[in-house]
Amino acid sequence: DQQVKQNSPSLSVQEGRISILNCDYTNSMFDYFLWYKKYPAEGPTFLISISSIKDKNEDGRFTVFLNKSAKHLSLHIVPSQPGDSAVYFCAAGEGSNYKLTFGKGTLLTVNP
Amino acid sequence: ETGVTQTPRHLVMGMTNKKSLKCEQHLGHNAMYWYKQSAKKPLELMFVYSLEERVENNSVPSRFSPECPNSSHLFLHLHTLQPEDSALYLCASSPLIQNVDEQFFGPGTRLTVL
Numbered sequence: 001d002q003q004v005k006q007n008s009p010s011l012s013v014q015e016g017r018i019s020i021l022n023c024d025y026t027n028s029m030f031d032y033f034l035w036y037k038k039y040p041a042e043g044p045t046f047l048i049s050i051s052s053i054k055d056k057n058e059d060g061r062f063t064v065f066l067n068k069s070a071k072h073l074s075l076h077i078v079p080s081q082p083g084d085s086a087v088y089f090c091a092a093g094e095g096s097n098y099k100l101t102f103g104k105g106t107l108l109t110v111n112p
Numbered sequence: 113e114t115g116v117t118q119t120p121r122h123l124v125m126g127m128t129n130k131k132s133l134k135c136e137q138h139l140g141h142n143a144m145y146w147y148k149q150s151a152k153k154p155l156e157l158m159f160v161y162s163l164e165e166r167v168e169n170n171s172v173p174s175r176f177s178p179e180c181p182n183s184s185h186l187f188l189h190l191h192t193l194q195p196e197d198s199a200l201y202l203c204a205s206s207p208l209i210q211n212v213d214e215q216f217f218g219p220g221t222r223l224t225v226l
Contacts, residue, residue, distance in 0.1 A: 004154065034213055043116065043202055043217025044155075089155065098143070098209040099168070102154040 003027045004092050006103035013110050019077040021106050023090030026071065030092040034100070035064060035075050038087045047088075048075070080110045114138055116218035118203050124224045127193060133221045135186040135203030141216070143209040144186040146178060147202040149220075155202065161186060162209045193225045 005024045013019045023033075031052040036044035050057040050064045050073065057064050063076045077084055090103040116137045125131050137144065146158040160168035161180040175197075177189040186203055203218040 002154070032212075041121075041219060043204070043219050045217070046213055046215065049213045091155075093212050096210055098160065098206075098212055099157055099170075100155075100212055100215075102156075104152065104154050 001026070002103075003030075004090055004101045004103040006088075006090055006106050008106050009104070010107040010109070013080045013108065015082055015110055015112050016079045019075075019080045019084065019108055019110065021075040021077075021088050021090075021108065023073050023075075023103055024071060025073075025092050025101075027092070027094070027101070028071070029094045030101075031095060032093050033064070033066065033073050034091045034093070035062075036089040036091060037084075038089065038105070044089055077108075080108075082110050082112050084108060085110050116203060116205055116216050118201075118218035118221050120221060121219065122222045122224075124226065125190070125193065126226050127195070129193075130189070130191040132190065133188040133201055133203075133223075135188075135218055137184055137186075137203075137205040137216070137218075139205060139207075139216060141205035141207050142183055143206045143211075144180060144183070145204040145206075145215065146186065146188055147204065147217075148199050149202060150196075150199040159188075160209060167209065190223075193223075195225050198223055198225045 034049040035047040038044040066073045087105040089105045091100040159178040179187040200220045202220045204215045206215045
């Protein structure tokens with residue numbers, strides 16, 4: 001059973017608007033979460049992370065929100081740019097364990 | 113070359129072939145990883161090496177055999193694969209295995225098993 005779920009395989013947004021990518025998890029032992037971005041023919045690159053002791057982390061246009069009670073996190077991109085078009089993966093980890101559990105990814109398309 | 117490189121980028125092989133995937137990192141990292149991404153499935157961790165010692169074998173069949181001769185190189189030796197092993201194989205490295213948010217990924221090898 002999938003412990004990290006990204007239920008939207010794809011999302012299309014207009015340039016300048018907000019993109020919201022969602023991720024749900026089932027394992028309450030997860031205590032840190034990461035978002036990766038992947039362009040075609042390239043490996044995933046780390047984007048932003050959040051620890052379970054926080055409910056928000058911001059880095060420029062990217063903000064990750066964590067709702068522990070709902071076991072839900074989201075990545076907000078504001079404003080969205082065409083160069084943000086990529087597959088976004090949510091991943092979760094537990095303690096000092098180096099193993100990450102990934103979601104299947106969401107393909108974001110930002111239209112000019 | 114910078115970052116993490118993988119060769120070949122594409123590989124087609126028959127079920128009786130033996131081939132190897134190569135990964136090289138130019139970042140001075142001490143941990144290296146093999147991941148598998150099958151179609152419509154999440155990334156799955158296969159193997160982890162820390163300071164050239166294998167610390168993880170995530171229930172991977174023996175037809176996949178990793179090798180880490182030094183901290184910069186990682187190989188995945190393949191033999192008698194099955195068509196369901198067709199996938200994108202990604203290599204990654206990090207300074208230490210604890211630095212999960214500092215994993216740098218290579219571009220991957222797209223493997224097709226006929």
